[in-house]
Amino acid sequence: xxxATATLKLYASLSEFLPAGAVKNEAxxxxxxxxxxxxxxxxxxxPERLVHLVVIDGVYIEPEDRSLRILSPGEVLxxxxxxxxx
Amino acid sequence: xxxxRKILRVNLTKGTCTAEDLNMEWAMDYLGSRGLATKYLVExxxxxxxxxxxxxxxxxxxxxxxxxxxxxGGRYTVVTKGPLTGAIACSNSGGYVxxxxxxxxxxxxxxxxKSPKPVYLMIENDKAELRDASHLWGxxxxxxxxxxxxxxxxxxIRISSIGKAGENQVLFSCVVNDLxxxxxxxGVGAVMGSKNLKAxxxxxxxxxxxxxxPAEFQKVTAEKKQILAENAVTGEGxxxxxxxxxxxxxxxxxxxxxxxxxxxxxxxANDISAEAMATPRESDGKAQLIANQACFxxxxxxxxxxxxxxxxxxxxxxPQYHGASGGLEYEAAWALGAANGVKDLEALQYAQMVCNExxxxxxxxxxxxxxxxxxxxxxxxxxxxxxxxxxxxxxEALCELVDMTANxxxxxxxxxxxxxxxxxxxxxxxxxxxxxxxxxPAYDPRGIQGMGLTYATSNRGACHLRSYTVAxxxxxxxxxxxxxxxEGKPGLVMAFQDATAAFDSSGLCVFTSFxxxxxxxxxQIDAACEGDWSEExxxxxxxxxxxxxxxxxxxxxxxKEDDQLPTRLTTEAATEGPAKGLVAGVPEMLPxxxxxxxxxxxxxxxxxxxxxxxx
Numbered sequence: 001x002x003x004a005t006a007t008l009k010l011y012a013s014l015s016e017f018l019p020a021g022a023v024k025n026e027a028x029x030x031x032x033x034x035x036x037x038x039x040x041x042x043x044x045x046x047p048e049r050l051v052h053l054v055v056i057d058g059v060y061i062e063p064e065d066r067s068l069r070i071l072s073p074g075e076v077l078x079x080x081x082x083x084x085x086x
Numbered sequence: 087x088x089x090x091r092k093i094l095r096v097n098l099t100k101g102t103c104t105a106e107d108l109n110m111e112w113a114m115d116y117l118g119s120r121g122l123a124t125k126y127l128v129e130x131x132x133x134x135x136x137x138x139x140x141x142x143x144x145x146x147x148x149x150x151x152x153x154x155x156x157x158x159g160g161r162y163t164v165v166t167k168g169p170l171t172g173a174i175a176c177s178n179s180g181g182y183v184x185x186x187x188x189x190x191x192x193x194x195x196x197x198x199x200k201s202p203k204p205v206y207l208m209i210e211n212d213k214a215e216l217r218d219a220s221h222l223w224g225x226x227x228x229x230x231x232x233x234x235x236x237x238x239x240x241x242x243i244r245i246s247s248i249g250k251a252g253e254n255q256v257l258f259s260c261v262v263n264d265l266x267x268x269x270x271x272x273g274v275g276a277v278m279g280s281k282n283l284k285a286x287x288x289x290x291x292x293x294x295x296x297x298x299x300p301a302e303f304q305k306v307t308a309e310k311k312q313i314l315a316e317n318a319v320t321g322e323g324x325x326x327x328x329x330x331x332x333x334x335x336x337x338x339x340x341x342x343x344x345x346x347x348x349x350x351x352x353x354x355a356n357d358i359s360a361e362a363m364a365t366p367r368e369s370d371g372k373a374q375l376i377a378n379q380a381c382f383x384x385x386x387x388x389x390x391x392x393x394x395x396x397x398x399x400x401x402x403x404x405p406q407y408h409g410a411s412g413g414l415e416y417e418a419a420w421a422l423g424a425a426n427g428v429k430d431l432e433a434l435q436y437a438q439m440v441c442n443e444x445x446x447x448x449x450x451x452x453x454x455x456x457x458x459x460x461x462x463x464x465x466x467x468x469x470x471x472x473x474x475x476x477x478x479x480x481x482e483a484l485c486e487l488v489d490m491t492a493n494x495x496x497x498x499x500x501x502x503x504x505x506x507x508x509x510x511x512x513x514x515x516x517x518x519x520x521x522x523x524x525x526x527p528a529y530d531p532r533g534i535q536g537m538g539l540t541y542a543t544s545n546r547g548a549c550h551l552r553s554y555t556v557a558x559x560x561x562x563x564x565x566x567x568x569x570x571x572x573e574g575k576p577g578l579v580m581a582f583q584d585a586t587a588a589f590d591s592s593g594l595c596v597f598t599s600f601x602x603x604x605x606x607x608x609x610q611i612d613a614a615c616e617g618d619w620s621e622e623x624x625x626x627x628x629x630x631x632x633x634x635x636x637x638x639x640x641x642x643x644x645x646k647e648d649d650q651l652p653t654r655l656t657t658e659a660a661t662e663g664p665a666k667g668l669v670a671g672v673p674e675m676l677p678x679x680x681x682x683x684x685x686x687x688x689x690x691x692x693x694x695x696x697x698x699x700x701x
Contacts, residue, residue: 024357055339058663080334083561084324084329084597084600085415
């Protein structure tokens with residue numbers, strides 16, 4: 001399993017849900033063949049209302065695709081609560 | 087009506103202040119603030135006028151919602167012909183000055199001519215007079231505010247002023263109010279400086295007593311505040327993290343312009359982000375961010391208040407900067423940081439404070455420094471010319487250059503011309519990341535395609551606030567669109583442009599649009615103002631304003647060539663991230679945009695379009 005890792009980045013109010021050992025909003029996590037985004041959200045107990053903007057390697061993932069899209073080793077999953085700026 | 091129906095005309099050459107009736111016919115067609123002030127300007131000046139001559143005029147204007155109980159009703163706008171761009175300049179600010187102008191009984195103030203000596207305008211309700219400002223000339227916006235309050239023994243006076251940058255006619259200087267808020271872009275402060283007008287000080291005690299349907303207005307504004315409170319972005323995201331939360335979002339999506347747009351991701355983005363601002367520093371164990379802050383009447387409160395590390399090299403010998411001050415917003419943090427490859431958060435805060443103190447735009451300043459650093463690295467300009475080493479990533483250079491620009495010293499004078507003139511002088515015009523001479527803000531158009539068209543067609547030069555399609559393309563507000571696609575973007579940009587013109591002209595903050603649609607401001611305007619204000623009418627008002635601004639620019643001599651991006655963005659593809667291999671698709675989007683607008687292939691509005699808008 002050691003080589004089957006991906007990167008999880010949690011920002012803003014989701015930062016507090018990062019696993020131990022995370023540095024600057026990111027952590028290496030182990031991923032299995034069946035680890036969809038939805039399963040990872042569940043694993044780290046991210047509150048549904050705070051899971052708003054979900055991207056893998058910078059590409060937006062539609063909410064309806066979260067249960068289907070598998071996070072592959074080497075990919076970067078980043079999640080934000082509802083935020084905006086300008 | 088929510089207009090006071092009165093405008094103040096100040097002739098600086100003659101030293102006179104005269105009250106006039108507001109043209110209500112125009113108010114019905116242009117609403118207020120941005121739209122109505124631009125209408126006055128285009129009727130009163132020759133579009134070909136030298137922006138820094140006495141023949142240019144400068145207008146400070148409120149909207150009908152300014153000063154009311156509507157959430158965010160604190161905005162005012164400064165409209166003039168811009169010295170940075172030669173185009174219409176229209177810069178909008180929050181804080182408390184706008185509401186105070188309304189409380190004093192004025193919808194807008196028009197400045198014309200040029201004073202023979204430095205003056206400031208003092209308004210106390212109906213009374214207005216020009217006062218000597220010789221003792222304030224050469225001082226900062228912070229000193230000017232403090233001094234005017236002291237001299238008048240009234241801490242509740244609200245003040246807009248220029249710092250040394252405006253006096254020195256730095257072409258991207260601001261008008262700063264309430265210490266940390268600014269009408270920031272296009273060099274409106276330089277126009278004020280060219281007129282020897284140091285400040286506008288206002289004390290108003292009349293309040294707002296002219297709402298058409300007070301009971302309905304109270305009810306509807308309460309409903310709309312509830313929408314803002316319950317919305318996850320305006321009720322929680324913006325107050326907690328401010329605009330700076332975007333730093334990591336835009337970087338992750340591969341659209342964070344870095345090192346003068348050579349790269350689309352900044353490896354140290356997290357070090358200059360909202361998350362970093364909220365994290366205790368290693369040096370003193372304190373976070374830079376200490377609080378959020380609201381403008382007048384605002385129930386969002388996105389503003390940042392920060393304290394710099396007292397031991398940082400930039401302020402070790404400068405205790406005047408050790409207190410709480412306006413904190414980093416996203417655009418400023420990007421321009422001062424990623425655009426130059428600088429990852430020192432404290433250095434960014436220092437540069438931001440100097441920009442506020444002496445009144446200049448951190449976006450244009452930071453982006454110009456980015457061009458300087460690129461020319462330093464490619465050998466075009468050397469250490470002797472600049473007066474220091476200026477490689478990408480140098481926090482020391484950033485802090486030195488901000489001081490030099492603020493004080494009009496050495497190479498800072500050249501930076502004060504903006505990147506277009508500076509890059510042309512050194513034979514590398516293609517390194518100026520600007521449109522119409524105004525520097526880009528913080529979104530790479532290769533990674534967010536709608537923003538490329540936004541920059542290219544913005545009437546005031548490159549700007550994110552004329553059609554913030556980032557909301558849709560990145561954040562999914564109101565609906566998610568693909569940031570890498572060009573299809574459908576001309577229509578999206580046009581819709582955002584027209585709606586934003588209506589928001590800006592109301593006196594409300596455009597940040598409400600993360601939760602409100604045009605229908606939400608329509609209900610508030612309709613309850614407050616005379617006339618029938620439907621959503622369709624507001625859309626038409628927005629389109630009318632956009633076309634009026636465009637006509638002004640055409641008459642000023644701008645052409646289709648001024649609606650283009652720098653070649654770097656249309657020929658050099660992004661090297662990483664989702665946009666890898668892509669360039670900005672403006673050349674393919676622009677013809678469709680013109681067509682949707684009812685303009686010809688050269689971007690000139692058709693007679694039919696102008697007639698339909700009453701122009």
